[in-house]
Amino acid sequence: MVGIVAYGAYLPRYRLERKTAAKAMAWINPAVWGLAGGEKAVAGADEDAVTLAAAAARNACRFRVEPACTALFAASCTFPYGERQNAAILREALSLPEGALALDVTGSTRAGTSAVLAAASQVSSGASSQALAVASDARRAKMGSAEELLYGDAGAALLLGREGVVAELVGSYGLSADFPGPLRESERKLGRSWEERWIRDEGYLSLIPKAVKAYLAHARMAPEAFSTVIYPCPYPREHAVIGAKLGLAPDRIADPLVAQVGDTGAAHPLLMLCRALESASPGSHILVVGYGSGVDVLHFRITDAARSFQPAWTFEALAGRKAVLAPYEKAAAFRELIPVETGLRGEFQAETPLSVQWRYRRAILGLEGTRCRRCGTPQFPPQRICAVGECQAVDETEPYLFSDKAARIFSYTGDNLAFSLDPPQIYGIVDFEGGGRMMLDFTDCALEAIRVDQPVELHLRRKYHDAQRGVHTYFWKAVPVESAGR
Numbered sequence: 001m002v003g004i005v006a007y008g009a010y011l012p013r014y015r016l017e018r019k020t021a022a023k024a025m026a027w028i029n030p031a032v033w034g035l036a037g038g039e040k041a042v043a044g045a046d047e048d049a050v051t052l053a054a055a056a057a058r059n060a061c062r063f064r065v066e067p068a069c070t071a072l073f074a075a076s077c078t079f080p081y082g083e084r085q086n087a088a089i090l091r092e093a094l095s096l097p098e099g100a101l102a103l104d105v106t107g108s109t110r111a112g113t114s115a116v117l118a119a120a121s122q123v124s125s126g127a128s129s130q131a132l133a134v135a136s137d138a139r140r141a142k143m144g145s146a147e148e149l150l151y152g153d154a155g156a157a158l159l160l161g162r163e164g165v166v167a168e169l170v171g172s173y174g175l176s177a178d179f180p181g182p183l184r185e186s187e188r189k190l191g192r193s194w195e196e197r198w199i200r201d202e203g204y205l206s207l208i209p210k211a212v213k214a215y216l217a218h219a220r221m222a223p224e225a226f227s228t229v230i231y232p233c234p235y236p237r238e239h240a241v242i243g244a245k246l247g248l249a250p251d252r253i254a255d256p257l258v259a260q261v262g263d264t265g266a267a268h269p270l271l272m273l274c275r276a277l278e279s280a281s282p283g284s285h286i287l288v289v290g291y292g293s294g295v296d297v298l299h300f301r302i303t304d305a306a307r308s309f310q311p312a313w314t315f316e317a318l319a320g321r322k323a324v325l326a327p328y329e330k331a332a333a334f335r336e337l338i339p340v341e342t343g344l345r346g347e348f349q350a351e352t353p354l355s356v357q358w359r360y361r362r363a364i365l366g367l368e369g370t371r372c373r374r375c376g377t378p379q380f381p382p383q384r385i386c387a388v389g390e391c392q393a394v395d396e397t398e399p400y401l402f403s404d405k406a407a408r409i410f411s412y413t414g415d416n417l418a419f420s421l422d423p424p425q426i427y428g429i430v431d432f433e434g435g436g437r438m439m440l441d442f443t444d445c446a447l448e449a450i451r452v453d454q455p456v457e458l459h460l461r462r463k464y465h466d467a468q469r470g471v472h473t474y475f476w477k478a479v480p481v482e483s484a485g486r
Helices: 018-025 030-035 049-060 086-093 111-124 146-150 196-219 236-245 265-277 304-308 315-320 328-334 343-347 354-359 361-366
Strands: 003-010 014-017 039-042 069-075 101-105 130-137 154-161 167-176 228-230 285-291 294-302 368-372 397-401 407-415 425-432 437-441 455-466 471-480
Touching (some): 003 049, 003 265, 003 294, 018 328, 030 146, 049 154, 069 086, 069 111, 086 361, 101 111, 111 130, 111 167, 111 265, 111 294, 130 265, 167 196, 196 236, 354 361, 407 471, 437 455, 437 471
Parallel strands (some): 069 101, 069 130, 228 285
Antiparallel strands (some): 130 154, 167 294, 285 294, 425 437, 455 471
């Protein structure tokens, strides 16, 4: 039996109220007032598709992916690199074996469900005992466009395997269609859409029912056999029409989460699935639809093991850890849609030493240090000589992960002189359970809400974007737990 053995979502902390964006940009497009209800999740200035995917995977695997996972399929339409494999960055961040398969899945918002099918195939063939499918998106949209109000940011991850399956993959169906909905050239930051009514009627309302009906006919199942049916569609009226076309009772249709989170692209069907799995009953069936350049249909059956699994953060806990993002211009600056004054400190950008990044990739991306075999002292960065004066053993160290360890704040400060898109810049000293201490930036917090001895979690974040040379540099930051709503 092949299926989901672990799952987890990730929502960034910030929420942008749609009325805030509509109020700022309705002068150019008054029609956006029709989409001004609710809010959407927005990635912070140090978040992107890579960091969202890493956070979702760590949530699913309770902060550490086991070495049994030897395949990683990373799906997104907005990965930072077109030529440098983003999945390889994630493999390092998740500390998967060097021999693990790591592949990007991209090109459409259907990439998330396609990654799940690829991971399931990897396990089914026996090539891997476990395979991880992660999906994330942080899409840019033109200021004043409908997409700006509809798009949200999130990540979701599913670990596929044979042992401890919480949701068995019963069957699937795929429909490929070069339907020209939203499109974006690889060298452009912003996409373009055709007439909205045509996208709704000829895209969502036509292709999704067609694919679902084809699967139901092949599986010889009726729509009422499924306790939950998940499909993406950011337009509320059309979302309900799709359900009616399929003959679904309203209580069987999963909440599309558009009013709460937004349309999160490749991550969206997996995000909705993660939420549904948290309350699914053993024996029930769930149908999941991925949409974009065609349709994927995935059929899952919930097992008894579902009762014993829960991600580190439930969907409701993630939805509750939020802060309002205002003003609107701040959200636009986060997306690099408008230039802002950085001051002299922000203007200076040393050339990124890619050779150094390669040599120390496990320390930088995996937060891997060393531990002395003689006295047991952890150290970061990795050292050949033990730092303990009474020991000072030479070349008697072993690799030691800090990224999965509990930690607490030893000291902190807020710096209003250092440049930050989300001032003030907060940083300090963090003590790790089991030993070890380091200075880290703090993120997803307000200065007045943190305190000494407060627990923190470690999150991979974008350290900076060297836009001149096209390099995204990542490192780990500390997220105070209580300020994150846990």
